[in-house]
Structure formats: structure tokens, C-alpha cells
Amino acid sequence: MDSTSPPSKVYVLKRPLEESTPPTLSRNYAEELNPQQLAAVEAVQGPALVIAGAGSGKTRTLVYRVARLIDLGIVPSSILLLTFTRKASQEMLSRVGLLIGLRAQQVGGGTFHSMANILLRRYGRPVGLEPGFTILDRGDSEDLLSLLRGQLGLNDTGKRFPRKHTLSEIFGKTANTLESLENIVINEYSHFGEYLGELQKLQAAYEAAKRQRQLVDYDDLLVKLLELLVIDQPTRETISQIFRYILVDEYQDTNRLQASLVRNLAATHDNVMVVGDDSQSIYAFRGATFRNIMEFPDLFPGAVIYKLEENYRSTQPILQLANKLIEAAPEKYSKTLFTRKEEGPLPTVVEAMGENAQSRFIAQKILELREEGIPLDEIAVLFRSSFHAFDLELELTRRNLPFIKRGGFKFIETAHVKDLMAHLRVIHNPLDTVSWNRLLLLLEGVGPKKAKDLIASILQAHGQYETLKHSTGRSASGLRHLAATLDQVTEDPLTPAVLLGEMMEYYVPLLKDQYDDYPKRIRDLEHLSVMAERYESLNDFLADLTLEPPNESVVDVEAPDRNDERLILSTIHSAKGLEWQCVFVIWLVDGRFPSAYSFMGPEELEEERRLLYVAVTRAKHHLFLTYPINVYDKMTGSVLTKPSRYLDHIPSSYFDTWSLVEEDQTYSWR
DSSP states (O other), X not given: OOTTSOOSOOOOOOOOGGGSOOOOOSSOXXXXXXXXXXXXXXXXXXXXEEEEOTTSOHHHHHHHHHHHHHHTTOOGGGEEEEEXXXXXXXXXXXXXXXXXXXXXXXXXXXXXXXXXXXXXXXXXXXXXXXXXXXXXOHHHHXXXXXXXXXXXXXXXXXSOOOOHHHHHXXXXXXXXXXOOXXXXXXXXXXXXXXXXXXXXXXXXXXXXXXXXXXXXXXXXXXXXXXXXXXXXXXXXXXHHHHOOEEEESSGGGOBHHHHHHHHHHTTTTOOEEEEEOGGGOOOGGGTXXXXXXXXXXXXXXXXXXXXXXXXXXXXXXXXXXXXXHHHTOSSOXXXXXXXXXXXXXXXXXXXXXXXXXXXXXXXXXXXXXXXXXXXXXXXXXXXXXXXXXXXXXXXXXXXXXXXXXXXXXXGGGSHHHHHHHHHXXXXXXXXXXXXXXXXXXXXXXXXXXXXXXXXXXXXXXXXXXXXXXXXXXXXXXXXXXXXXXXXXXHSSOOOHHHHHHHHHHHHHHXXXXXXXXXXXXHHHHHHHHHHHTTOSOHHHHHHHHOOOOGGGOGGGOXXXXXXXXOEEEEEHHHHTTOOEXXXXXXXXXXXXXXXXXXXXXXXXXXXXXXXXXXXXXXXXXXXXXXXXXXXXXXXTEEEEOOBOGGGGGSXXXXXXXXXXXXXXXXXXXX
16 A cells, blocks of 8 residues: 555544543633523533523623633534524624634634535535525525416416515425424414415425525525435534534524424534523514423433523612513523612503503603713613504604614504505695605506606696596506595595594505505504594694604704714514613503413413513613503594503512603692
């Protein structure tokens, strides 16, 4: 044998950790971590579950654990850190680098999808993928679905078949939840149930087209990797030996597919540490499952559970309320958050007579807090659903309080609200060409040129729309219906609420044709109708709803010495991981929080409880929980509300209770 010829295979003799020279640690970990964090950081072999309470230093614990593994002599490239965003991974590994230097650069880090992409390009042939496969972005995927939909004859205008965006959502959920298409359609898209057969054909055609063209979409990356790990044992063992130490962040947000991947990636060693908080599992609507974190010890028998309970964010009174709130959850990992910040005001539960009183209180209190020195960007108003803030947005606008909204558009900027408002505006001002253009383009057979010609005729007739009644062609029916509706609602003076209700009857069929998520949009319009009840004149209603145009937005009305300050309005889902000095949580009434949809089952109600827990634990110093005792219902008039059932579990000694009265009445605290 020629001694100079290269070997056909290299076999590495690994030195057992316990036989190696005891390492000299680069840091005194015990001095830089609290005892609970240190216990988790010192874990090396075997499966571990870290239950990290809100504000307990979860990221610090992960960073120090990676650093200590490397300090112990573990090869950095054998460590895999999985996160939900590339930014989170980069920030963590950057912090590891600050602790131990350049060795951190060899650690494998990224999202589940980026890791899957790398592995499939190297090992993907057993599942039919060549190294040069193409990844479809969301737009490409939707375009392919649209093309196939046409080829299958599913673009028939007589059918209310899902649009390409909705199709992508439906097929994505089947992948991430490992559920059948039938179950997903029945449980979450029941209004498309009649098309189940067509959807199954389209899904099969979509999979075949991708397979033939070496295409994978975003969800396929994980699906194909799991398929590879399941069907090809040698490859599974090879990959598992490459990544001998796996860490997963935000494990409570993983879906069934991701949990299965973690199990298979650790097939040869079980050295997995997952970090998360069961009490902050709030993304079921994205496919995440609470069961993953609860069943981790079943998936990895012998798993050691660590708890991080020292909170570095909130005062003890806030934590006391949060602990009591989650204590009532029937299924959980028991934990008690505590802090060294023992002093602070009690949380406050505020009872308002109605929605507008709630909004006025919040605006007034925010101004007071600002006078006390709390910047606007250290104050947040959190809500269960985006439309819960509609009335508050109007109140803040009236008072020139600058704000930004996260987790949804300002309601006046949503397309369906703008559509309906355009109809009201042409009733109020028949010469409003912008509104005419918007509502005309909603109709079948009316394009930009047709709309322009019709508007010119209306202007020539000084706002009379007789031309609509004499149209011909495809647009004739829609235009005549519009004209008849406008005639009907302008025959007699109507209040804004009645007028809006009449126009909703006309507009909702158009809405259903245009949007697959029309049930949610209809709820927005119904809330707008409730708001209209407070107005006697259409002019006042339209004036109050007309926010400043984009170039002069209310969010730009800044105090000259506080140019970057903006109050934060946010859905709770968009607030996770953030914190503020003062937090208002609004609409704490049954039917809003918890939402009416959660009444369908105990799992949904418990996710709503966790959602409130997330909201409460965003507050550092001040916490206000507000609710109106009366709301207006379109069908029944004024309705007495029931305060959120979650407040029932909290002793009254844990919070102050305020009731609101008008300035000219006797003021009383309750």
C-alpha cells in the first residue's frame, strides 16, 4: 500500500469528558449568576427543561450555558442553538463571544428553518432533494398555487374558492401541526368546508409540482428534514453526532413538527436543553402547542427540570398578582416569581361606566404620568384584539397624544373600514371624488377608466348620480344596486348608526367576495357601528374619525423637547418579550378578555389566561387593569358586562379598585 495515498476514511478517537484534564474556567460563573441560573448553566449531559419565568434572565442563562460548555472543552461546532429569529441567535452568540472570545464563532446557531436548509443541501438526496434545490418565498409559493388553481379549473368566478394567500395559510398549518388537511379545514376554515375535495386535489398538485421542479417552500424545509431523519437512520445518526449539545429557546412556542425534529436531532445522545415558560404559551393560532413543553419529560425520559423564578423586571406587588393569576391554571409547572424590588404601588383595577369613559381615563392618566416624569415610550396600552383600541385611538387623537400601534393597523387605515367610510362620505359630500373612486372600484366590471368617466358625469351633474342608473354592460347591475341603496338611505334623515347599519347591509356581500377573512372584518365594522351610536350627526362622526393624513400623522405631533416619544398601543401577542414602566390592560370583560371564541373549550380559556399573564408581567412599576361595566350591543342596546373571570381568582387585597365619576359629581374611590 502506498503510504502517501489519502485514507479512505478518517475515524476520530474522542476523549471522554471525564478523562480529560480538568478545564480552567474563564469566568467565575457563581458570581455572575443567581443560584437558579447557575444550576441550569452547570447542566452538561442529558435532557434538561428550564422553566424560565417572565423577566427571569432566560437569555443570560442560555448565553452562559453555551459559554460554560465551551469552557469545559466541548467542541464549539458540536453545539447547536436554535431560536425563532436569526436576530435572537446572532445576539446570543455575540454575547457568548464577549464572554469567551473567538471560540464562540464556531457554535452552530440559527432558526429551525436555516438549520434545515443547510442540512438538506448536504444530506437531502434520500428525500428527493438535490443540493441546488430552490426555496420558494411566500410570494412565489402563492403564485404557484394560483397557477395550479387555474389549471385545475378552480378559478371559476361562480365559486367562492380560497385565494392564494389563504391557500398558503391552510397548507402551512397542515405541515406545522402534522394534522390532516381535512381536520384543519373543518376546525379552522369551516366556511371553505364545501371545497375540501378541491383543496385536497390542489394540495396534491402543489406537492407534485414542487417535487418535479426541485422546489421547496418555507414549511417544506422542516417537513423534508423530519422525513429525512425518520426514514434514513444512518443520516439521522450522522447529524445527531455532529450536534451533540442542542439548546432550544422559547420552547413553549414550538409546534408539533419542531418538537419531532428536536427529538430526532438528539437521537444518539439526548443532550438537549430547552428553555421556555409554559405560562407564556400564547401562539396556538400559529400552530404552536402548549403540549410540547408540558410533555417534554415524556419525550425525553429522565429530563431534569430547572426553574428560574427571580424576576428582574417588576415590583413584588405586580408579581404577587401575576402569581395568583396563573396559580388557578389547572395544568402548569408550579413556580412563584419573586424580586428584590419589594416596594411599589399595588396594581389598580379600574371600573368605567362605558368604553369612552375607559378611554378618557387612560388618556387622562397617561398625561398625569407624563407630568410625573414617565416618558410616553415607557407607557403601553395592551389589548386582546386590535379593534379593542378603536375608541381609545380616537380619544388619544383628540388630545394630541402621539402613539404608535403594534399588532394591527390603526382601524381607520384598514381597507374594509375605509371602504365603508367611503360610502358614508359620498352621502355626506356627493362631490368627494376620492371616496367615489374607492367605492366604484369595488364593483364588478368597474376599472379605473370606467370609474373616472362615472365620476366626471357625477361632478357634471353637481353630485347627482343618475348616470349610475343607466349604465350598461357587466357593471350595470352593481351600479344600479349602489344607486338604489344611496337613494334609500338619503330619502329621510338618519342617525350615523342607522345609516352605517344600512350601508353595512349593502357592503358586506362585497366584503365577502373580496376577503377570505371576512368574519374578522365584519366584527370590525360592527364595532364601528357601536361607536357611531354616540353621534347625532354624520358630520361630527366623520370629523372625529378622520385622523390626520400620513404626512401629518398624529404620531408626529411631538412635544418639542421629547421628539422620539410615542405611547405604545399593542396587542398582547406583539408585546411578548417587551417591558414598560407603566402598562394598561384594557377591556377585561368576559367576551372580550377572554374572547368569546375561547368559550369553545377549556384549552382556549387557559390560553387566554396565559395571555393575560403575559400582559401583566410586561409592567415594571405601574399596572392598571380596566373594564367598562356597560357596552352597547347593536341588537339589544346597552348591556351590563361581567368583569373578566380571571379577576375572580385574585384576592381584592392584591389590588386597589377605582371607580370613575364625572368631575361635577362627588368623587369616590372604591
